[in-house]
Amino acid sequence: MRSYDVVIVGAGIAGMTAAIYVARAGKSVILLEERMHGGQIINTINIANWPAEPGISGAELSQKIYHQVNNLGVEVEYVKVLSVEESDEYLTEQDAKNAARRLFVVKTEDGDYTAKAVIVATGTEPRKLSESQMKDAGKRTVSYCATCDGAFFKGKPVVVVGSGNTARHEIAYLNNIASKVYHIHHDDPIPEDAVAVFVAIGRVPNTDAVKNIVDLDESGYIVAGENCKTSVPGIFVAGDCRVKDVRQLVTAAGDGAVAAAGVLAYLA
C-alpha cells in the first residue's frame, strides 16, 4: 500500500490548487483522478470570470495549472477512487493514546493508498436522462456536451433536453451546426426525426466514494462550511462538491487553498 501525507481525490481546479499549496508546504501528496486533469471545465472554449486571463480556454487553463502541479513534483495517478475509510492505525502513539487522528485508507480500482489526511475535490457531473427518456432515445446518440459532439451531427436534426442556462447555451451552439434544433423539457417525448439527444438538465455531485464516511446534504453535496472541514476530522472538501452558493472556478480554487491550509494545521 502506498503512503502519503495527503491524498487528494479529483484533479479539477479545486484539487490541483490544493495540491500546489500542500506540495509547497513540503508534504507528500498525490492526486487521484478518474478521467482527465482539469475536470468539468476542459471543454469550455471561452472562460469567463477567471481574473487576468479573459477568454482563455478551459483546456489551456487546466494545462497551465497542471504544469505548476507537475513542476512541484506532485504525483498524479489516473484511477477512480471507490471509497475513503478510517483505518485502525493512528498517526502517532500520542494520537493512539488520545484515540485521535487515525490514518485513512483510500481504495481505488487499482490498489489502495494510506493518507494522514484527505481532500475530496470530486466536483459534479451532468445529471443523466430519466430511464423513460433513455428508453425513448433508443439507439440515438446521447451526449452531455454540444461543444464536444455537436460537429458529428452537421446538417442533421437534433434535440436539446433542459430548460436552464446550459440548455440555452447548447441550443445556440447547435443552431450553427444542425439542420434543426428541437428544444424539449425533462420527460417530454423525444421527436422521432432527431438523430442525437443533447442533455442539459443540471448537475449532480460526485460523492459516492465518500457517502459512507462524511455527512452529505439531501442532494448529495458534502456538508462543510467555508473552512472546508467535513464531519470527519482529517477529511476536507474543496470545490463544487461542497455545499455552497457559488460554484465557479475562483471559488473552487479558493476552496483548494482553504482545504490545504486546514490539512496543514491538522497535521501540525
Ligand SMILES: Cc1cc2nc3c(=O)[nH]c(=O)nc-3n(C[C@H](O)[C@H](O)[C@H](O)COP(=O)(O)OP(=O)(O)OC[C@H]3O[C@@H](n4cnc5c(N)ncnc54)[C@H](O)[C@@H]3O)c2cc1C
Ligand atoms: C460547461 C461549463 C462551463 C463553465 N464555465 C465557467 C466559467 O466560464 N467560469 C467559471 O468561473 N466557472 C465556469 N464553470 C464552473 C466551473 O467549471 C466549476 O465551478 C469548476 O470547474 C469546479 O471545479 P472542481 O475542481 O470543484 O470540480 P471538477 O471540475 O468537477 O473536478 C472534479 C474532478 O474529480 C474527478 N473525480 C470525480 N469523482 C472521482 C473519483 N471517484 N475518483 C477520482 N476522481 C474523481 C473528476 O473526474 C474531475 O476531474 C463552468 C462549468 C461548466 C459545466
